[in-house]
Amino acid sequence: MSTGETLRAELSSRTPPFGLRLWIVIGISIWVVIFFILGFMCLWSIYRRKPKKSFDKIPVSQIPDVSKEIAVDEVREHAVVENFRVQESHAISVQEKHYEKDSGKMLAHLVRSKSSDADNLSQCSSVYQCDRAGSSYSGDEGSSGNARRHFSQYATVSASPLVGLPEFSHLGWGHWFTLRDLEHATNRFSKENVIGEGGYGVVYRGRLINGTDVAIKKLLNNMGQAEKEFRVEVEAIGHVRHKNLVRLLGYCVEGIHRMLVYEYVNNGNLEQWLHGAMRQHGVLTWEARMKVVLGIAKALAYLHEAIEPKVVHRDIKSSNILIDEEFNGKLSDFGLAKMLGAGKSHITTRVMGTFGYVAPEYANTGLLNEKSDVYSFGVLLLEAVTGRDPVDYGRPANEVHLVEWLKMMVGTRRAEEVVDPDMEVKPTIRALKRALLVALRCVDPDSEKRPTMGHVVRMLEAEDVPSREVDRRSRRGNTANADTESKTSSSEFEISGDRRDSGPSARRLLDYQYEPLSLF
Ligand SMILES: Nc1ncnc2c1ncn2[C@@H]1O[C@H](COP(=O)(O)OP(=O)(O)OP(=O)(O)O)[C@@H](O)[C@H]1O
Numbered sequence: 467m468s469t470g471e472t473l474r475a476e477l478s479s480r481t482p483p484f485g486l487r488l489w490i491v492i493g494i495s496i497w498v499v500i501f502f503i504l505g506f507m508c509l510w511s512i513y514r515r516k517p518k519k520s521f522d523k524i525p526v527s528q529i530p531d532v533s534k535e536i537a538v539d540e541v542r543e544h545a546v547v548e549n550f551r552v553q554e555s556h557a558i559s560v561q562e563k564h565y566e567k568d569s570g571k572m573l574a575h576l577v578r579s580k581s582s583d584a585d586n587l588s589q590c591s592s593v594y595q596c597d598r599a600g601s602s603y604s605g606d607e608g609s610s611g612n613a614r615r616h617f618s619q620y621a622t623v624s625a626s627p628l629v630g631l632p633e634f635s636h637l638g639w640g641h642w643f644t645l646r647d648l649e650h651a652t653n654r655f656s657k658e659n660v661i662g663e664g665g666y667g668v669v670y671r672g673r674l675i676n677g678t679d680v681a682i683k684k685l686l687n688n689m690g691q692a693e694k695e696f697r698v699e700v701e702a703i704g705h706v707r708h709k710n711l712v713r714l715l716g717y718c719v720e721g722i723h724r725m726l727v728y729e730y731v732n733n734g735n736l737e738q739w740l741h742g743a744m745r746q747h748g749v750l751t752w753e754a755r756m757k758v759v760l761g762i763a764k765a766l767a768y769l770h771e772a773i774e775p776k777v778v779h780r781d782i783k784s785s786n787i788l789i790d791e792e793f794n795g796k797l798s799d800f801g802l803a804k805m806l807g808a809g810k811s812h813i814t815t816r817v818m819g820t821f822g823y824v825a826p827e828y829a830n831t832g833l834l835n836e837k838s839d840v841y842s843f844g845v846l847l848l849e850a851v852t853g854r855d856p857v858d859y860g861r862p863a864n865e866v867h868l869v870e871w872l873k874m875m876v877g878t879r880r881a882e883e884v885v886d887p888d889m890e891v892k893p894t895i896r897a898l899k900r901a902l903l904v905a906l907r908c909v910d911p912d913s914e915k916r917p918t919m920g921h922v923v924r925m926l927e928a929e930d931v932p933s934r935e936v937d938r939r940s941r942r943g944n945t946a947n948a949d950t951e952s953k954t955s956s957s958e959f960e961i962s963g964d965r966r967d968s969g970p971s972a973r974r975l976l977d978y979q980y981e982p983l984s985l986f
Pocket of ligand 1: 785798
């Protein structure tokens with residue numbers, strides 16, 4: 467018998483225990499081996515992709531108690547956002563025109579900064595250029611309407627600066643940083659990197675391994691409160707995106723440490739520009755102030771009206787308004803924020819907030835809803851117009867409380883005198899009137915009469931009312947009538963008042979004894 471025939475006979479012979487022919491057994495064995503190799507390779511690639519750490523490995527007590535429905539929320543939020551966009555498209559186009567017109571003259575005071583320091587000057591002129599280039603401001607991702615319009619793009623857009631970072635959190639957004647990552651970023655939390663200290667922790671400047679500048683808030687180890695603030699910030703703003711909200715990039719939960727990692731906003735805060743260290747860089751122009759406050763109004767409109775549950779910030783004040791190099795205001799510090807379902811109010815026994823900014827009904831009764839933020843925003847706007855602190859005991863008794871002083875000045879037709887005296891170029895009377903009326907409506911003692919933040923945005927963006935129209939309406943006492951509904955966006959500002967009652971607008975506006983359209 468030849469070798470070939472012997473081999474064939476062998477292969478055809480039956481093998482125990484099933485009596486299968488040998489060649490069949492060999493075939494099956496080869497397939498099993500291939501199958502195992504492929505299976506092993508799949509498992510290996512899955513394992514490689516999986517992050518090294520996971521929430522599962524962290525003790526339950528250390529995991530931020532963040533809603534597992536965030537992903538679902540994002541979808542819902544997207545729908546709400548889109549809906550909101552349609553409603554606001556008109557306001558957006560008004561704003562676009564406004565900023566195209568104004569961007570060129572933005573920050574002129576800064577260019578002519580009092581400081582002779584070359585560094586300051588170069589900063590100022592580059593800011594000016596940025597801003598001019600930014601006459602496409604309205605086309606930015608950030609004007610609130612556009613932020614909504616491009617909401618779905620944010621993940622891609624905003625993910626890019628974080629490329630190369632160690633960890634994606636399991637919360638559906640942001641990064642989970644280790645203590646080592648953040649020690650490395652801040653030179654072991656060195657004193658030189660301290661930006662400032664707030665009630666709940668120290669804020670450090672840091673640089674991540676991929677070169678991204680960040681601000682790291684290291685919460686004080688005061689157990690309950692730190693944990694609470696940490697959770698609130700993570701829940702309230704972790705998954706929201708808006709150009710005028712400081713972006714939370716991630717967090718660190720390790721042992722007793724709780725840290726929040728934010729985008730670094732590099733141009734101080736509004737409090738520093740109005741009353742503090744940043745004044746040496748120049749005096750904010752009217753346009754810059756209005757750009758900052760309008761941005762904050764949009765951020766609040768977004769928090770109150772575009773997301774569900776809505777977020778009440780509860781601590782609107784100038785030191786929580788960060789400013790970037792293009793003078794966009796960015797709202798920060800959500801440690802006291804409260805999430806409320808649609809139409810819901812909340813009664814609290816512990817009033818939180820900052821003296822001078824807290825709405826009277828909230829201070830007196832603990833009743834909290836988004837109208838408390840509207841009040842604080844009104845105070846902020848008055849602060850920006852006047853350059854005065856909301857409460858300043860260094861002033862004569864009748865000037866200590868900004869809101870009361872303002873009412874008195876407006877009531878005695880001295881409104882023009884309230885403008886920050888350090889501002890070189892004063893605003894037009896109409897622009898001043900608009901800002902004051904909006905602010906005074908926001909600080910209406912009756913929370914029900916305060917406008918919504920969406921309405922505030924539209925009022926602030928409204929184009930100038932032609933002077934003849936103003937005079938005419940002023941003369942006829944501005945009584946409410948149906949035709950107000952058909953007025954253009956420029957009169958939106960007044961329509962809002964007219965809708966509320968039929969009395970003269972002088973009395974409509976917070977019951978003050980003044981005639982708003984002939985204040986000046
Ligand atoms: N993302 C950031 N980028 C740059 N600076 C920041 C950032 N976040 C906070 N800061 C600065 O860090 C400092 C401390 O801020 P923080 O919000 O902790 O306290 P605060 O607002 O000053 O006080 P409070 O506790 O009363 O709210 C402030 O000067 C603030 O401007």
